[in-house]
Amino acid sequence: MTTRIDTRFAELKKQGRSAFVTYVMAGDPDLTTSLNIVKALPKAGADVIELGIPFTDPMADGPSIQAAGLRALKAGMTLKKTLGLVRDFRKDDNVTPLVLMGYYNPIYIYGVDKFLADAKSAGVDGLIIVDLPPEEDDELCIPALKAGLNFIRLATPTTDDKRLPAVLANTSGFVYYVSIAGITGAAAADANVVGEAVARIKRHTKLPICVGFGIRTPEAARAIAEKADGSVVGTALVDALKNSLDAEGRATAKTVNAVAELTAALAQGVKGAQQAAE
Amino acid sequence: MTVAKPNSYRSGPDERGHFGIFGGRFVAETLMPLILDLEKAYTAAKADPAFQAEMNGYLKNYVGRPSPLYFAERLTEHLGGAKIYLKREELNHTGSHKVNNVLGQIMLARRMGKKRIIAETGAGQHGVATATLCARFGLECVVYMGAVDVERQQPNVIRMEMLGAKVMPVQSGTRTLKDAMNEALRDWVTNVHNTFYCIGTVAGPHPYPTLVRDFQSIIGNETKAQMQEVEGRLPDSLVACIGGGSNAMGLFHPFLDDPTVEIFGVEAAGHGLTQLHAASIAGGRPGVLHGNRTYLLMDADGQIQDAHSISAGLDYPGIGPEHSWLHEVGRVNYLSATDDEALAAFQLLSKLEGIIPALEPAHAIAKVMELAPKRAKDHLMVVNLSGRGDKDVPQVGDILRGKK
Numbered sequence: 001m002t003t004r005i006d007t008r009f010a011e012l013k014k015q016g017r018s019a020f021v022t023y024v025m026a027g028d029p030d031l032t033t034s035l036n037i038v039k040a041l042p043k044a045g046a047d048v049i050e051l052g053i054p055f056t057d058p059m060a061d062g063p064s065i066q067a068a069g070l071r072a073l074k075a076g077m078t079l080k081k082t083l084g085l086v087r088d089f090r091k092d093d094n095v096t097p098l099v100l101m102g103y104y105n106p107i108y109i110y111g112v113d114k115f116l117a118d119a120k121s122a123g124v125d126g127l128i129i130v131d132l133p134p135e136e137d138d139e140l141c142i143p144a145l146k147a148g149l150n151f152i153r154l155a156t157p158t159t160d161d162k163r164l165p166a167v168l169a170n171t172s173g174f175v176y177y178v179s180i181a182g183i184t185g186a187a188a189a190d191a192n193v194v195g196e197a198v199a200r201i202k203r204h205t206k207l208p209i210c211v212g213f214g215i216r217t218p219e220a221a222r223a224i225a226e227k228a229d230g231s232v233v234g235t236a237l238v239d240a241l242k243n244s245l246d247a248e249g250r251a252t253a254k255t256v257n258a259v260a261e262l263t264a265a266l267a268q269g270v271k272g273a274q275q276a277a278e
Numbered sequence: 279m280t281v282a283k284p285n286s287y288r289s290g291p292d293e294r295g296h297f298g299i300f301g302g303r304f305v306a307e308t309l310m311p312l313i314l315d316l317e318k319a320y321t322a323a324k325a326d327p328a329f330q331a332e333m334n335g336y337l338k339n340y341v342g343r344p345s346p347l348y349f350a351e352r353l354t355e356h357l358g359g360a361k362i363y364l365k366r367e368e369l370n371h372t373g374s375h376k377v378n379n380v381l382g383q384i385m386l387a388r389r390m391g392k393k394r395i396i397a398e399t400g401a402g403q404h405g406v407a408t409a410t411l412c413a414r415f416g417l418e419c420v421v422y423m424g425a426v427d428v429e430r431q432q433p434n435v436i437r438m439e440m441l442g443a444k445v446m447p448v449q450s451g452t453r454t455l456k457d458a459m460n461e462a463l464r465d466w467v468t469n470v471h472n473t474f475y476c477i478g479t480v481a482g483p484h485p486y487p488t489l490v491r492d493f494q495s496i497i498g499n500e501t502k503a504q505m506q507e508v509e510g511r512l513p514d515s516l517v518a519c520i521g522g523g524s525n526a527m528g529l530f531h532p533f534l535d536d537p538t539v540e541i542f543g544v545e546a547a548g549h550g551l552t553q554l555h556a557a558s559i560a561g562g563r564p565g566v567l568h569g570n571r572t573y574l575l576m577d578a579d580g581q582i583q584d585a586h587s588i589s590a591g592l593d594y595p596g597i598g599p600e601h602s603w604l605h606e607v608g609r610v611n612y613l614s615a616t617d618d619e620a621l622a623a624f625q626l627l628s629k630l631e632g633i634i635p636a637l638e639p640a641h642a643i644a645k646v647m648e649l650a651p652k653r654a655k656d657h658l659m660v661v662n663l664s665g666r667g668d669k670d671v672p673q674v675g676d677i678l679r680g681k682k
Contacts, residue, residue, distance in 0.1 A: 056451065056581045057456065057457075059467075061464075063450070105566045105567060157308075158307075158471075181471065182468040
């Protein structure tokens with residue numbers, strides 16, 4: 001099975017460049033604006049898109065992404081509409097890898113088999129489900145792999161060498177290294193420490209390793225890009241979106257551009273790293 | 279659908295923390311290694327006679343156990359049916375059953391070398407118990423409490439602060455117990471290296487539902503011995519209120535394999551089951567939140583719904599996974615009591631027995647008022663009086679004056 005994720009990382013490897021992975025919340029601040037943002041991301045330099053599934057109780061997320069989820073829910077977003085958003089995105093873009101990221105309950109309630117079939121047909125490539133560790137692989141991970149979707153696992157600073165094989169066992173697509181013990185949007189990790197962690201994980205897997213949590217600026221993205229196969233930025237983009245909203249939290253004419261411009265600047269940072277690395 | 283009856287109701291969970299389909303370990307990877315460590319530490323502690331001996335010492339001399347099993351003569355006369363006994367958990371140090379579990383977890387935390395303790399609290403009873411034992415053992419204590427609950431349970435906030443704990447009002451979501459638990463989990467993920475999360479109820483990822491149950495089972499074990507002493511037999515029924523369900527599980531668990539004992543859990547029906555309430559079994563269905571699969575209140579999209587109860591300690595949209603299983607296998611009957619019924623029971627017990635109950639067990643008393651009159655006079659009914667009502671006096675006073 002080769003997904004758009006595998007293809008994209010193979011291309012980037014040929015180019016000798018690290019991936020730039022963007023995270024935005026599906027339906028934030030409303031469905032139409034959100035679709036336009038997602039469409040704008042590849043043009044602005046995103047290599048991989050992570051799309052958040054809104055959830056009322058995002059236990060691993062900081063205030064920015066919590067608020068983004070609540071804005072989306074308030075605007076009527078559901079998992080079904082999230083899959084619809086992906087389907088609409090795929091009408092114009094059949095190459096950019098798209099990963100859904102969120103929590104298990106909405107998927108469980110939607111029905112695992114139905115969800116996997118609908119996600120695959122909508123054009124989803126992979127899943128990152130924060131509250132499904134390898135101990136719960138029977139729930140979604142194994143069925144997802146069978147359905148032809150990548151299941152991307154989070155590895156963290158607390159995942160030691162003894163545990164890494166279990167975490168990596170059913171992982172595919174790429175490994176998401178959470179650079180700090182903490183929630184999204186927290187303080188940045190030191191790039192050198194991250195580099196050591198990436199090297200450690202690479203001893204256990206051939207999969208690409210993307211690093212997220214705490215990367216906010218082009219400089220930080222560049223520093224991480226020099227150490228890893230990809231860097232993930234979420235909270236900074238969500239904050240840029242939020243800062244473009246009007247007083248009632250509605251999208252303005254500036255909203256799509258605000259996210260696209262920051263994406264472009266961050267992508268430049270990542271590309272700079274490639275030059276520095278060469 | 280009928281669920282197969284197990285040979286024993288007391289053998290769960292399995293090695294992966296499942297009670298039937300319920301329970302499990304639905305947590306972020308960052309927490310997983312620590313949860314596995316905790317399981318190991320708990321298994322070792324259980325097998326260590328010194329751990330039990332030390333705990334028994336504190337239970338006796340610090341907590342004040344055993345708590346009395348008291349024959350509520352006037353309540354019995356008033357209701358005119360079953361002979362009602364109150365298990366007086368409200369007489370424990372800190373004023374509720376919560377201290378039984380906190381003592382156990384704090385002793386585990388010390389064995390694991392953790393110096394910083396975090397907890398979530400709804401009514402503040404678990405927070406107070408945690409703050410108390412942290413003071414006793416010189417540990418740093420941070421308690422997350424929904425901002426709404428900080429307002430309605432002021433006496434407990436002040437107590438926690440006097441005990442040296444830092445109370446963090448939680449402004450996210452519905453600003454009640456659910457959000458306090460989210461925020462405590464976020465703290466734990468961030469400070470995983472030095473922090474022990476002292477969960478207050480029989481919920482969360484495995485092994486919490488089991489270890490909290492085990493620490494609370496002293497309630498049922500004492501009840502069994504005390505009833506044997508005064509009546510020479512088992513009780514005929516047990517009644518306890520349920521938020522997450524730790525006081526209920528503590529009373530019920532030692533009796534689960536005694537088939538003659540009828541067991542009733544009482545959820546909070548808030549304004550009524552067709553309106554805002556906190557009765558996860560009556561009004562919810564299985565879902566995944568806070569580390570476990572269990573009955574939850576949620577919408578068609580799997581979004582967690584706001585719970586409501588007059589009682590901050592029951593104001594939670596879920597329930598412990600073992601309760602979900604006991605419901606599905608039919609061993610425990612889950613009922614519910616509304617805010618108004620609980621208020622009436624609060625006043626009745628205060629006036630008839632001179633015992634002001636917390637609003638949480640007032641829900642159990644409310645159902646006793648329905649169940650007891652239908653039972654024979656030789657029927658022995660035990661109610662877990664899980665907490666005292668001092669913390670609720672200002673809130674109930676305001677409500678009653680407002681009603682006049």
